[in-house]
Amino acid sequence: MIFNLYIFDRLGTCVLYAEWNRKKPANLPKDEEFQNMYGMLFSLRSFVKRLSPLDCKDGFLNYQTSKYKLHYYETPSGLKLVMNTSTDVGDIRETLRQLYGQIYVEYVVKNPLCPLDKPITSDFFKDKLETFIKALPFY
Amino acid sequence: MSRPSKPGDPRKVSTELFTLTYGALVTQLIKDYEDEQEVNKQLEKMGYNIGIRLIEDFLARSNTGRCNDFRETAETIAKVGFRMFLNIAPVVTNWSPSGDTFSLLLDPNPLTEFVELPEDKYKLNYSNILCGVIRGALEMVQLEVQAWFVSDQLKGDSSTEMRVKFIRKLEDAVPAGED
Amino acid sequence: MAVYSVFVVSRGGSLIYDIDYNVPKTDVEKTFGYPLDIVLKVFDEKLTVDFGARDGIKIGHYLLAVNGRPVQGTVFDDDRTDVREFLGQQQNYPISLKFGRIKLTVNEKIMLASMFHSLFAFGCQLSPEERSSGIQILEADTFKLHCRQTLTGIKFIVLTDPRLPYVEGLLKRLYELYSDYALKNPYYSIDMPIR
Numbered sequence: 001m002i003f004n005l006y007i008f009d010r011l012g013t014c015v016l017y018a019e020w021n022r023k024k025p026a027n028l029p030k031d032e033e034f035q036n037m038y039g040m041l042f043s044l045r046s047f048v049k050r051l052s053p054l055d056c057k058d059g060f061l062n063y064q065t066s067k068y069k070l071h072y073y074e075t076p077s078g079l080k081l082v083m084n085t086s087t088d089v090g091d092i093r094e095t096l097r098q099l100y101g102q103i104y105v106e107y108v109v110k111n112p113l114c115p116l117d118k119p120i121t122s123d124f125f126k127d128k129l130e131t132f133i134k135a136l137p138f139y
Numbered sequence: 140m141s142r143p144s145k146p147g148d149p150r151k152v153s154t155e156l157f158t159l160t161y162g163a164l165v166t167q168l169i170k171d172y173e174d175e176q177e178v179n180k181q182l183e184k185m186g187y188n189i190g191i192r193l194i195e196d197f198l199a200r201s202n203t204g205r206c207n208d209f210r211e212t213a214e215t216i217a218k219v220g221f222r223m224f225l226n227i228a229p230v231v232t233n234w235s236p237s238g239d240t241f242s243l244l245l246d247p248n249p250l251t252e253f254v255e256l257p258e259d260k261y262k263l264n265y266s267n268i269l270c271g272v273i274r275g276a277l278e279m280v281q282l283e284v285q286a287w288f289v290s291d292q293l294k295g296d297s298s299t300e301m302r303v304k305f306i307r308k309l310e311d312a313v314p315a316g317e318d
Numbered sequence: 319m320a321v322y323s324v325f326v327v328s329r330g331g332s333l334i335y336d337i338d339y340n341v342p343k344t345d346v347e348k349t350f351g352y353p354l355d356i357v358l359k360v361f362d363e364k365l366t367v368d369f370g371a372r373d374g375i376k377i378g379h380y381l382l383a384v385n386g387r388p389v390q391g392t393v394f395d396d397d398r399t400d401v402r403e404f405l406g407q408q409q410n411y412p413i414s415l416k417f418g419r420i421k422l423t424v425n426e427k428i429m430l431a432s433m434f435h436s437l438f439a440f441g442c443q444l445s446p447e448e449r450s451s452g453i454q455i456l457e458a459d460t461f462k463l464h465c466r467q468t469l470t471g472i473k474f475i476v477l478t479d480p481r482l483p484y485v486e487g488l489l490k491r492l493y494e495l496y497s498d499y500a501l502k503n504p505y506y507s508i509d510m511p512i513r
Binding site: 003004019021022023024033036037040043044047048050051052053054055056057058059060061062063064065066067068070084 | 342344422437440441443444450451454
Binding site for chain 2: 010057058075076077078079097100101102104105109110112116
């Protein structure tokens with residue numbers, strides 16, 4: 001089951017947030033939640049890089065708690081995709097990569113009227129995203 | 140030398156249309172700005188804006204991870220990047236002794252098919268848009284570089300050579316509150 | 319052996335125990351001629367590779383030894399002379415340099431432990447579901463981190479090879495050992511580093 005999805009650009013702006021099955025309402029206003037999430041991701045990345053016994057290639061991949069699993073995918077251009085799912089979902093790195101390549105790049109990057117550093121307002125993108133997510137086997 | 144589009148494939152455009160479009164663009168810029176150096180600057184700026192978005196398409200379609208060193212970056216640009224977007228394979232040569240500058244030999248150059256540069260426009264770097272594309276794309280993967288043309292077949296030189304120099308690595312933006 | 323290290327973190331986030339077992343080595347030693355074509359930069363008071371990575375030497379690797387003499391920060395361990403001066407003199411070449419990842423110092427481990435302590439709390443806070451625990455498994459491409467928090471707030475953290483599944487048994491055993499040897503020892507104060 002997919003709970004929610006965040007996409008952050010390389011400067012830390014949350015350009016997309018979407019939720020599907022989130023039960024617990026956020027206790028914080030959205031801006032703070034995004035800042036907290038980005039800050040945590042940044043710390044996790046640097047934590048993993050320092051702690052790792054060998055040189056990291058991909059770095060931090062995902063973490064799991066008793067109730068959810070957070071999957072992380074970062075492109076070399078600094079775009080960060082974060083998806084929270086239930087704990088029974090396996091490795092979805094390939095799915096996140098497809099989301100990046102087939103949805104974000106196609107409908108946001110290739111649209112010159114879509115600014116890359118502001119929240120995404122394109123309805124076209126949002127529709128395509130919904131279709132993609134709902135078609136996933138673990139939705 | 141046009142690539143005929145497959146019937147029913149709306150994404151493929153013939154090279155001729157592309158060359159014509161680019162040519163019309165350069166001609167209009169010359170009419171608007173008149174000074175060749177200014178046109179070179181504008182072409183580079185436009186290339187930069189293309190580059191910062193093109194890199195995402197490149198990363199998505201080629202599935203390459205981070206390059207380990209500058210040599211790998213050069214090879215990836217030449218063999219994967221140029222092939223993916225322009226269907227050419229430039230040669231990487233002329234590495235500086237410190238390993239921070241290399242050249243790309245663009246032969247053939249799809250932008251300049253059928254183009255002949257008039258005598259009075261010798262200062263124009265016709266393909267300068269490519270310099271901007273490389274600069275913009277590499278900036279998005281935290282590499283600051285400078286790209287410029289040192290020779291151009293349009294100007295009568297034997298080859299079209301673009302030089303790319305590594306300036307520095309850009310550090311990730313640190314979010315507020317972190318060290 | 320698949321287990322790399324074990325850490326125990328107190329309720330307040332301070333590191334009270336750590337041990338390394340089989341941390342894989344990444345040292346590479348090579349001979350270089352003058353002038354040195356690897357660019358070194360001072361980062362965090364240590365000499366690190368900034369440009370010119372090749373043959374197993376990666377960007378971010380630290381200079382560990384020159385001609386077999388260990389390097390501490392930017393000076394030689396034995397006579398405290400500046401390494402950069404030595405590298406700048408042509409008569410010292412050809413020179414053999416060893417690069418690699420630096421093993422974590424105790425201070426760094428303490429810092430990472432408290433970092434994990436807050437990340438663990440964030441894991442709870444940012445949960446989309448009700449009443450989630452903190453981070454139990456953290457996966458990276460080169461290691462896997464398993465964590466178990468007891469009801470008293472102590473965290474047992476194990477770093478292993480990434481292919482290992484959640485080592486619940488090991489964590490439980492660690493807790494049992496902790497409760498036996500540390501807590502039942504009247505001379506041990508809670509939340510203090512374990513000797």
